[in-house]
Amino acid sequence: MIAQTQTRRPIRVSRILIYAALFVAAAFYLLPVYVLFITGMKSFQEVNLSRMWDLPSGFHFDSYLTAWFGSEKEGITGLAGNFMNSIYLAIPATLFSAVLGSLNGYVLAKWKFRGSNVLFPLMLFGMFIPYQSILIPLVQVLKNMSLYGSIQGLIFVHVVYGIPITTLIFRNYFAEIPTELIEAAKIDGAGILGIYRHILFPISMPGFVVVMIWQFQSIWNDFLFAVIVTSRPTVQPMTVALNNMAGSYVVQWNVQMAGALIAALPTLLIFIFLGRYFMRGLLAGSLKG
Amino acid sequence: MVLKTLGVFTERRMCRISTDRIISLVMIAPSIVAIAIFVYGFIGFTGFSSFTSWNSLVPDFTLIGWRNYERLFGTIPSDRFLLDLRNTVCFTVLFLIACIVLGFLLAVLLDQRVKGEGIFRSIFLFPMAISFIVTGVVWRWLLNPGTLQTGSSGVNLLFERIGLGLLRWGWFTDPTIWHIKPETGLGQFLASVGLEGIASPYFGMPVAIFSLVIAATWQMSGYTMAMFLAGLRGIPEELREAARVDGANEIQIYRHVIIPLLQPITLSAVIVLGHISLKIFDLVVSMTGPGPAFATDVPAFFMWDTTFRGNNFAQGAAIATILLVSVAVLIVPYLVNTMRTEAEL
Numbered sequence: 001m002i003a004q005t006q007t008r009r010p011i012r013v014s015r016i017l018i019y020a021a022l023f024v025a026a027a028f029y030l031l032p033v034y035v036l037f038i039t040g041m042k043s044f045q046e047v048n049l050s051r052m053w054d055l056p057s058g059f060h061f062d063s064y065l066t067a068w069f070g071s072e073k074e075g076i077t078g079l080a081g082n083f084m085n086s087i088y089l090a091i092p093a094t095l096f097s098a099v100l101g102s103l104n105g106y107v108l109a110k111w112k113f114r115g116s117n118v119l120f121p122l123m124l125f126g127m128f129i130p131y132q133s134i135l136i137p138l139v140q141v142l143k144n145m146s147l148y149g150s151i152q153g154l155i156f157v158h159v160v161y162g163i164p165i166t167t168l169i170f171r172n173y174f175a176e177i178p179t180e181l182i183e184a185a186k187i188d189g190a191g192i193l194g195i196y197r198h199i200l201f202p203i204s205m206p207g208f209v210v211v212m213i214w215q216f217q218s219i220w221n222d223f224l225f226a227v228i229v230t231s232r233p234t235v236q237p238m239t240v241a242l243n244n245m246a247g248s249y250v251v252q253w254n255v256q257m258a259g260a261l262i263a264a265l266p267t268l269l270i271f272i273f274l275g276r277y278f279m280r281g282l283l284a285g286s287l288k289g
Numbered sequence: 290m291v292l293k294t295l296g297v298f299t300e301r302r303m304c305r306i307s308t309d310r311i312i313s314l315v316m317i318a319p320s321i322v323a324i325a326i327f328v329y330g331f332i333g334f335t336g337f338s339s340f341t342s343w344n345s346l347v348p349d350f351t352l353i354g355w356r357n358y359e360r361l362f363g364t365i366p367s368d369r370f371l372l373d374l375r376n377t378v379c380f381t382v383l384f385l386i387a388c389i390v391l392g393f394l395l396a397v398l399l400d401q402r403v404k405g406e407g408i409f410r411s412i413f414l415f416p417m418a419i420s421f422i423v424t425g426v427v428w429r430w431l432l433n434p435g436t437l438q439t440g441s442s443g444v445n446l447l448f449e450r451i452g453l454g455l456l457r458w459g460w461f462t463d464p465t466i467w468h469i470k471p472e473t474g475l476g477q478f479l480a481s482v483g484l485e486g487i488a489s490p491y492f493g494m495p496v497a498i499f500s501l502v503i504a505a506t507w508q509m510s511g512y513t514m515a516m517f518l519a520g521l522r523g524i525p526e527e528l529r530e531a532a533r534v535d536g537a538n539e540i541q542i543y544r545h546v547i548i549p550l551l552q553p554i555t556l557s558a559v560i561v562l563g564h565i566s567l568k569i570f571d572l573v574v575s576m577t578g579p580g581p582a583f584a585t586d587v588p589a590f591f592m593w594d595t596t597f598r599g600n601n602f603a604q605g606a607a608i609a610t611i612l613l614v615s616v617a618v619l620i621v622p623y624l625v626n627t628m629r630t631e632a633e634l
Contacts, residue, residue: 015401021398025413026413029507032507049439050442052446128616132605132612133612136338136606136609137330137331137338221419223570263423264423267420275411
């Protein structure tokens with residue numbers, strides 16, 4: 001009996017330490033979220049750097065309204081238009097990427113040809129390159145294609161540079177589907193497109209979810225392509241507009257914080273509701289999916 | 290008769306297969322062409338441009354050899370690239386250590402069958418879902434040191450509130466560079482062996498970079514945590530049991546059994562985070578900019594500044610090429626190795 005309490009005690013202390021450490025870590029990760037929320041909720045009278053950590057006096061949505069609609073009086077352009085630009089950019093680009101990736105993945109997993117084992121890593125290299133090394137010709141080519149400065153141009157860029165990661169995720173997904181299934185369908189007289197349409201496409205929905213979440217979040221969060229390809233504020237996506245807003249001296253910091261929260265919201269919601277699929281994309285990015 | 294039908298059947302099948310083969314190539318061809326042009330062709334063009342004198346808005350492809358590269362490695366007053374290299378090395382080393390240590394500790398803690406594991410995991414991971422721009426905007430305010438007139442702000446103010454006022458400092462506005470001073474004993478020793486160059490700010494550590502490291506670690510450490518947690522879950526309990534039977538304590542089990550088993554994961558984390566760190570751009574733009582005396586400037590930012598603000602295209606191409614080579618040195622062996630192990634399976 002005595003022996004039992006003695007062995008139990010140190011375990012309990014270590015449990016407390018484990019939870020304490022986890023709570024301290026959680027506080028570090030949640031600190032910016034706390035500031036984002038309370039600052040956005042403050043009224044304009046309360047916005048003062050020396051009261052940064054204090055709770056707001058009540059729920060005020062002025063900052064969000066200013067960040068979203070802008071304010072003519074203060075010369076602030078709202079983020080509403082840019083938010084919609086990001087939607088018009090991310091949704092079509094995500095869909096095109098997913099379709100292209102699934103076709104490529106299907107061919108590379110089930111219709112290997114001579115050289116496909118060399119081609120695949122050459123393709124994958126494209127997702128690791130620093131995009132600075134392609135920006136100069138990219139701008140010239142987009143200008144020649146009359147795509148420069150438009151959302152369409154940005155969609156095109158994201159679809160092209162999304163090929164490696166979407167192909168990778170689909171290839172790994174299709175590789176796990178037994179080849180016997182394909183062979184059986186071939187004997188039954190099904191062709192490459194029939195096999196895709198009737199067998200692989202219907203069972204690849206989880207793959208589509210992973211790829212679409214991954215592409216949506218990386219396109220939504222992209223800044224480099226957006227800032228290079230779109231120079232007019234009316235076509236700029238959310239990240240560029242937020243960065244401009246944050247760099248402007250007329251914009252109060254509570255409005256900046258409200259803008260940051262609006263910019264983070266779509267991908268954050270996806271993470272909260274579809275986190276499992278988000279994780280799979282994440283691990284695929286390190287090639288071990 | 291039977292043989293004949295069979296023959297026709299296989300013939301048709303063969304025919305079918307070769308049409309399928311053509312269709313398969315048609316399906317993948319657009320992507321191959323796109324990658325060939327937009328990745329390899331463009332890299333080639335950038336590499337070529339870096340040897341030209343295209344340093345204005347009007348393209349000029351006169352070859353001038355390595356001059357754009359030589360200019361990058363010049364010292365004062367045009368030593369920005371050397372400072373960028375220093376910053377990248379400092380940032381990469383600190384960022385990797387922080388992510389791996391923090392990620393590993395969090396994974397070990399979460400592996401202790403804690404209550405609410407899912408919630409903690411989400412809290413550590415959610416920053417990965419948001420943009421570096423958002424991270425930069427928020428952390429810029431959090432680490433804003435405040436001014437003498439208005440008093441401290443952000444984390445400095447928090448330190449004051451909890452009685453740790455001595456911890457407050459200038460964060461990313463601090464221009465201090467830690468380096469070996471030439472007049473110290475070590476500095477004189479280095480000078481005596483002909484290495485006086487090391488006792489200079491070029492081989493120092495800009496303290497402003499810590500702010501970038503904190504924000505980047507906040508965002509990316511969840512990734513290492515997830516990788517290590519998956520790795521820990523993959524280690525069979527029997528291995529720990531066996532070590533315990535052999536008389537090892539918990540710390541020894543981690544040192545001699547678990548950490549060696551997690552080495553492949555650590556290596557992938559180093560490569561994935563390392564290449565992200567070499568390319569870091571968005572966070573610098575939104576959080577600090579080039580900083581005091583280029584203390585937080587990085588090659589990716591310098592390239593953007595040179596090319597798209599300064600219109601020095603050839604010069605920018607040279608920076609981009611160096612950046613690409615540094616990433617390729619890290620990534621190509623990794624890709625080759627991954628493909629080889631996959632082929633063996």
